[in-house]
Amino acid sequence: QQQVKQSPQSLIVQKGGISIINCAYENTAFDYFPWYQQFPGKGPALLIAIRPDVSEKKEGRFTISFNKSAKQFSLHIMDSQPGDSATYFCAARRDTGKLIFGQGTTLQVKP
């Protein structure tokens, strides 16, 4: 119930393409779903986040799609750039406490 499952584990996309990463959860008490981006040797940094009362949130080239009934959410990176190459983590949180993270997706954007 506390798990967040993330796929794929790795992803290779051509420059300009669309990167899509998917996550699924079980616990319906989760009320906040962030995506974090991590570069090698750095700590994760918040990229974009959504609450379950919204089906989609867009910030620049990054979009979260949220399907409450299916208990799934996904990150779409439009016009992917080599600088987007990083590890992406989805997460879920209940109230104001700990984040439950997915296993991570390593994205490589080829020039």
Place this chain on the structure above:
Amino acid sequence: GAGVSQSPSNKVTEKGKDVELRCDPISGHTALYWYRQSLGQGLEFLIYFQGNSAPDKSGLPSDRFSAERTGGSVSTLTIQRTQQEDSAVYLCASSTRLAGYNEQFFGPGTRLTVL
């Protein structure tokens, strides 16, 4: 302004030794979190401090792990009698009520290697 800082950045120790990892959160952040990131794994929650409330220790993997937060600021994660499976990057994060505790700001982590 200064972000979350952690020290040391790297720690190599021998099996059975005790280690202490330090976290300096962003000034004014009342919530502090410790996570562990093992090679090829996601981030695993360890412990969470919120103001003066009792910490949420539900993620600590064994009684060899403990943490304290002094004066509502600096935190120390202690691992006693280290084992090889403790090798990982230990990440600290902090957040503030002003943002609804939504964004957790992470430090660069301490890479622990147990030989």
